[in-house]
Amino acid sequence: MRKATVHFNVFGxxxxxxxxxxLLFPASPAKAADMASDEFLTGYITSILxxxxxxxxxxxxxxxxxxxxTITLFKDDPMRMEAADKQLHTxxxxxxxxxxVKPADAGKNPKAAGKFMGITGEGEAFPIGNLFWPLLADPKxxxxxxxxxxxxxxxxxxxxxxxxxxxxxxxxxxFGSREGDGLQLSVEGGLFAQFNMDAPSYDLINADYTIGxxxxxxxxxxxxxxxxxxxxxxxxxxxxxxxxxxxxxxxxYEAIEFIYSREWHGLRGYGGGEYLIRKEPGxxxxxxxxxxxxxxxxxxxxxxGRLVSGVDMKSFEENNWSIDTSVKVGLEFGQPDPGKRHxxxxxxxxxxxxxxxQFYNNKVESYGMGMSLGF
Numbered sequence: 245m246r247k248a249t250v251h252f253n254v255f256g257x258x259x260x261x262x263x264x265x266x267l268l269f270p271a272s273p274a275k276a277a278d279m280a281s282d283e284f285l286t287g288y289i290t291s292i293l294x295x296x297x298x299x300x301x302x303x304x305x306x307x308x309x310x311x312x313x314t315i316t317l318f319k320d321d322p323m324r325m326e327a328a329d330k331q332l333h334t335x336x337x338x339x340x341x342x343x344x345v346k347p348a349d350a351g352k353n354p355k356a357a358g359k360f361m362g363i364t365g366e367g368e369a370f371p372i373g374n375l376f377w378p379l380l381a382d383p384k385x386x387x388x389x390x391x392x393x394x395x396x397x398x399x400x401x402x403x404x405x406x407x408x409x410x411x412x413x414x415x416x417x418x419f420g421s422r423e424g425d426g427l428q429l430s431v432e433g434g435l436f437a438q439f440n441m442d443a444p445s446y447d448l449i450n451a452d453y454t455i456g457x458x459x460x461x462x463x464x465x466x467x468x469x470x471x472x473x474x475x476x477x478x479x480x481x482x483x484x485x486x487x488x489x490x491x492x493x494x495x496x497y498e499a500i501e502f503i504y505s506r507e508w509h510g511l512r513g514y515g516g517g518e519y520l521i522r523k524e525p526g527x528x529x530x531x532x533x534x535x536x537x538x539x540x541x542x543x544x545x546x547x548x549g550r551l552v553s554g555v556d557m558k559s560f561e562e563n564n565w566s567i568d569t570s571v572k573v574g575l576e577f578g579q580p581d582p583g584k585r586h587x588x589x590x591x592x593x594x595x596x597x598x599x600x601x602q603f604y605n606n607k608v609e610s611y612g613m614g615m616s617l618g619f
Contacts, residue, residue, distance in 0.1 A: 281579065282308040284542045285338060286423065289313060290464075297327055301464065302362070307423045311339035320345045362420045362463045363427050371417035375428045376460035376469040376505060378412070378618075379514070380538045381554030381572040381592075383599045386410030386434030386454065391592065391614030392441075397606050402442040404449075404610065410434025411619060412458065420463065428460045432473075438600060440483070448480025450601035465507040472500045472521075477601035493602035497523040503534060512538040529561040540576070549575030552588060560597065562604065568596025578618070586618040 285308050293299040293306070293315075305316040315328065325343045332341050379385045387410055395404040412432040420426040437451040456473025477495040503516035515535035520528065534557070541551040553573035559565045574590030593611040598604055 281542065282311065285311065285313065285335070287465075288335065289332060289338075290422075292331060293328065297324075297331065299324075299328075302421050305422055311337060313338060313341045315341070315343045316346045317343065318346060361427065361461065362422070362425055363418050364421055365418065367416060367418040367426075369416050371414040371428060373414070374412055374430075374460060375417070375424075375426055375462040376458070376467045376503075377512070379503075379536065379554070379556060380540075380552060381536060381556035381570045382534075383556070383570050383594065384434075384436070384452075384454070386412060386432050387616050387618070389614055389616035391612055393592070393594075393610040393612030393614075395608065395610045397598065397603075397608040402440050405439040405441050405446070406437070406614075407439075408434060408436045408616075410436075410454070422464070425462050425464065430458050430460065432456050432458060432471075436600060443482070445482055447482040449483050450477060450479055450603070452477045452601055466505070467507075468502070468504045469516075470500075470502050472498065474498050479601070490602075494524055495602045495604070497528070501534075510540055510542060512540070514538075531561040533559045533565075545575065547575075547577070549577050549589075552576045552590070558596070558599075560604075563597045566597065568594075568599065570594045570596075570599075572614070588616045588618075590614050590616070 286306060289308070290306060293304070294301060303318060307314045307316075313332065317325070329341065329343060332338065378387060387408060389406075389408045391406045393404050393406065395402055410433055412430050414428055414430045417426050417428040432455070434454045435451060436454075438449045440447045440449055452475055454473055454475045456471050458469050458471035458473075460469050461467065475495075475497060479490075479492055497520045499518045499520050501516065501518035503514055505512060505514040513536075515533075517531065517533040519532075520530035523530065536554060536556040538554040539552065543550065545551055551573075552575065554571070556570040558568045560568075570592070571594075572590045572592045574588055576586055576588045578586030590613070591611075592614050595609045596607070598606045598608045
């Protein structure tokens with residue numbers, strides 16, 4: 245017990261020291277001003293074109309690379325081009341702008357290629373990034389992470405270490421009528437494991453394995469994910485050999501999930517649910533609801549880290565629709581685009597039924613610190 249407490253205290257001290265360093269050495273204003281991301285500029289310019297200048301969404305393509313914007317029009321309109329050039333040149337962080345005209349039969353005109361769901365018909369294999377952004381506070385989001393938490397359940401308390409390995413890999417993307425839009429088929433896999441750090445050999449408690457096929461879609465600030473996936477759960481050998489260990493339950497199922505997401509000025513709300521199409525144990529109730537809200541800041545706060553936070557909630561028919569809540573808040577370093585590398589350092593809290601393995605009927609509460617990596 246004392247050894248595990250020392251580990252927890254050392255981790256806490258390191259995190260505190262890191263945060264103090266960030267407060268002592270904030271990013272300079274000049275450097276922060278240069279950090280206007282391509283993604284932020286895309287959203288900002290799009291709002292000007294469509295809200296202020298009243299451009300139709302399917303009448304142009306906007307692409308921004310390293311702060312330089314290229315706008316492709318499908319119809320020559322000198323007055324329209326002049327108005328856009330005049331208004332956009334005043335944007336801070338925009339290093340250049342080019343407006344070109346591309347004939348309707350030259351490629352990506354959505355009216356010529358088909359406007360079904362805003363998809364042009366063109367595409368690419370193995371695209372970078374995700375059309376539906378990973379859920380920031382979802383405990384079951386496939387990602388690479390490590391966390392240390394104080395865990396309690398039914399009078400049992402211990403320090404728990406959690407690790408996860410997982411990623412979503414794009415297989416093929418059909419382009420949308422605008423940069424960033426489209427329809428994508430991917431594969432994803434994940435491993436989630438928990439360890440009792442108070443046990444002499446840091447016993448593995450449980451490991452969940454998931455593999456799925458998500459289909460994701462984006463149209464402007466709207467995105468959705470339709471996913472079919474499999475999960476199987478396995479208790480650790482050392483845990484099964486411990487005194488008074490629980491009887492093993494072979495938890496395994498396939499589920500179909502649907503989630504819709506809407507973004508607005510750094511905020512994101514989402515909601516949906518899933519249904520178990522095959523399950524073991526057989527009496528497991530099949531339905532659940534899933535919703536939440538997130539905030540992703542665009543301006544650096546300390547050491548170029550941006551504020552990120554999220555609240556993720558789930559409600560399972562199996563547990564009489566009781567609400568399970570996951571809260572995370574911290575800093576994100578690197579690029580905000582999920583297709584680029586980033587690191588998140590976050591404080592986290594969870595209360596509800598256990599989201600891991602065969603313990604889904606146990607109420608738990610945990611809090612601690614975690615770090616996740618995006619590739």
